Amino acid sequence: MQAMTHVGSVSQTRAVALAAKEAQPTLAVAPGALRRAGLRAAAVAVRAAREAILAANRADLERAEGLTSAQRDRLRLDEPRIEVMAAGIEAVASQPDVVGRVVDGWVLDNGLRVSRVRVPLGVVGVIYENRPNVTADAAALAIASGNAILLRGSSQALASNRAIREAFVAGLAEEGLDPALVGFVEDTSREGAIEFMQLEGVLDVLVPRGGPGLIQAVREHATVPVIIDGDGNCHVYVDRAADLDMAAAIVVNAKLQRPGVCNAAETLLVHAEVAEAFLPLVAARLVGCELRGDERTQALIEGVVPASEEDYAREFLDTILAVRVVDSLEEAIAHIRRFSSGHSEAIVTEDLRAARQFVAGVDAAAVLVNASTRFVDGGELGFGAEIGISTQKLHWRGPMGAEALTSVKLVIEGDGHVRS
């Protein structure tokens, strides 16, 4: 534990966590107008601090070694990206308030009045990799939903994240909101990550955003409740009743509009009855995309690489698409059930019964009919931003906006009711 920064006898991690926990109850009962004013001030402050943020980012980039060009690009900030970040905070601030929303309510036979009301989770933790924009998005969603947040980014983005957080909390402070609500963890070591995952009694939820190594570490070491933002091995199934032009447009969009993200398609399943017409059509439009197919696919398109079992299980995050011809909708569903990571699964069909069967039979965070998997995103679905995309089934599934950071409190009102 040598890498840990200490404040007195407790680590800096624990100190900021305790300060966040201490500050949160005041925010929980603050009016929504105050939370929104704080966010708008944070957006203004982030814009105003762009020089400092860019300088910190340059320092991070100079320090960074051994990054691929994609990783460098993810880490890099510029003025337009800072503007996107600030606008994102404003988008979150403009969402309807989730705190205090009554989910459900009823009156028992004995006259007790029961309601279920949305309340903040408390203290949210996020562990993330080289994407400085997560700092602003996650903090904005947490404050919007009445939560405190602890940010634990990567060592490579440390200065950038710190500068964004500084600006953000300066904005909050202008509206009288406590900077401790957005705690910044300085310790980016592996030991520090494990300490963070074990802040029992302080962290109400941990959202890890990162690769399989991080997820595995969380599964092994976390002792606080976790929402897993896992892989997206997403499928598009082209049914025999599909409009083939529509299907080709959806497949191309789902695979190529941004291949490196979790809601991009990784496998194309095609009903045998339309494979002969569809596969050459879509292959011609999948420019620059490597296809890995089963034997029937290989027979219909030139230059297809034979697909292994592993290809169907993998998230390529690249311009590679696995392809398989299936004899029925049932076979498509069975394939998806076997290989899906529970993220986003799409069917293209004009057949109502097929659509209904697919929607019911496929178990994933999102099931789409005649739409690209790329829409499974907090911003696209109208949440303003997202703190992650849950691929687990507990608590929240799919893109997580402010509502995903709330719990539900039972409020029970009586007139002196006692149990007999």
Add this chain to the structure above:
Amino acid sequence: MQAMTHVGSVSQTRAVALAAKEAQPTLAVAPGALRRAGLRAAAVAVRAAREAILAANRADLERAEGLTSAQRDRLRLDEPRIEVMAAGIEAVASQPDVVGRVVDGWVLDNGLRVSRVRVPLGVVGVIYENRPNVTADAAALAIASGNAILLRGSSQALASNRAIREAFVAGLAEEGLDPALVGFVEDTSREGAIEFMQLEGVLDVLVPRGGPGLIQAVREHATVPVIIDGDGNCHVYVDRAADLDMAAAIVVNAKLQRPGVCNAAETLLVHAEVAEAFLPLVAARLVGCELRGDERTQALIEGVVPASEEDYAREFLDTILAVRVVDSLEEAIAHIRRFSSGHSEAIVTEDLRAARQFVAGVDAAAVLVNASTRFVDGGELGFGAEIGISTQKLHWRGPMGAEALTSVKLVIEGDGHVRS
């Protein structure tokens, strides 16, 4: 791992888990009428098997050593208790169906139609101690919500649990439902428990019901998502604006109606302005209850044991009540914030503003106004039964009925929508 029973090369635990996972998708798309018919048949079958269940229970009781009389009582079954179990299954079957319920829905500016629909979690696991009725309650709630379940009870209740499960699945089978939906884990060793907690990719949620040792083991070893059924250090706060007769009735009920359960009160907080009138009144009615109080309480009631900090932190689960006089509502809320386990907290008051402030300021699964904490129970709240009472904030808070065993799937319908 010597204690593990093996079926071929996989353990019995893993074998039943995989069988449950295999069987669940069929149940997930089965109509609600079939699930309910299966449950009604299970209730009939449990009643019909009472001789076999009682014989198994006698064998468990004969084998059991070193149990306290309370523990023996918990383990013991008789005809009335079996009838309660069967009636509980029927109560769950008579609840409105939770599967397929549309939680939310909207249309995006681009015309995409989004809805959020309740779906089963998949495979639910429950680890529990010497209460055979949990076998029937948990299985009923799981089947009602379209889930498979894995039951892992204690070694001392093994024969009883097995007999109840046998009857239950025989009932399901009469309606064509697969007995594998209710998996029974034979391995009750500690190693077996750890294997169970680590059934990644099979268990969608684990509900541990038991003491601090079990909860700690789950926090340390579980790699699957967990809902913690934790302690209940519940408070009743008697406000200065309370109806004192009502307050006394609520305190007596909350403490003494069943002292050994998690929703019983453990600490009484009394506003200083009413302490002199209220404390002697309630003390006279708390027959057979030991009081441990602060100095002001000691000055007002005879025979009060001085309370330590630890007394305020403890769940007595006994006829002992900690008492403290506070100078304000704020002080009561601060005390609760410090010592609450997040289960159930009650205020007794006629003052609307005080009630509102308490409800907003106290962070617990259930907050009650002018009602006994004993109502925080799945049966009392109308859920038919409960698989546990969640004291965590993630996924579900408070008593968990069938709805707590569901997740929400995003269904997104377009007309060939692609993202630009």
